[in-house]
Amino acid sequence: MKLRLRVNGELHEVEARPDEMLLEVLRRELGLLSVRESCGIGVCGACTALVDGEPLSTCLLLAPLAEGRDVTTVEGLGSDHPVQRAFAEEHAFQCGYCTPGMILTAKRLLEENPRPSDEEIKLALAGNLCRCGCYVKVVEAVKRAATA
Ligand code: FES
Ligand code: FES
Numbered sequence: 001m002k003l004r005l006r007v008n009g010e011l012h013e014v015e016a017r018p019d020e021m022l023l024e025v026l027r028r029e030l031g032l033l034s035v036r037e038s039c040g041i042g043v044c045g046a047c048t049a050l051v052d053g054e055p056l057s058t059c060l061l062l063a064p065l066a067e068g069r070d071v072t073t074v075e076g077l078g079s080d081h082p083v084q085r086a087f088a089e090e091h092a093f094q095c096g097y098c099t100p101g102m103i104l105t106a107k108r109l110l111e112e113n114p115r116p117s118d119e120e121i122k123l124a125l126a127g128n129l130c131r132c133g134c135y136v137k138v139v140e141a142v143k144r145a146a147t148a
Contacts (some may be wrong), residue, residue, distance in 0.1 A: 041060075
């Protein structure tokens with residue numbers, strides 16, 4: 001089937017099966033490889049995109065249900081977003097697999113709560129797992145972004 005998806009501010013017409021998840025369509029049809037598969041069951045957050053501004057596991061969202069909604073991936077933030085910059089400056093990653101999802105979730109947190117406490121940051125990012133164990137640096141990065 002053909003789908004019309006608004007992704008990173010642009011409307012795209014893409015091909016997808018009706019049972020395909022948004023994760024697969026973003027990667028295959030639009031080449032948005034920052035959206036990553038790991039668990040495939042909504043646990044790890046590697047596949048996070050913002051859908052209508054809210055962090056969502058795209059491995060759980062059927063692509064046809066994303067029609068008419070606003071999808072944002074890390075590619076849509078540009079190369080110099082303050083949260084991205086803070087992650088780089090704090091060295092808040094090792095392999096980087098989890099990082100796009102972390103950045104999008106942190107972006108949303110800071111929109112809602114511009115000066116979060118450590119506990120609030122940890123709570124907001126509880127759905128974004130990091131196998132490299134960069135959690136301490138991630139909290140520092142979010143705090144740095146909050147003061148940028
Ligand atoms: S791959 Fe979607 S939450 Fe893990
Ligand atoms: S930096 Fe490797 S999984 Fe988080």
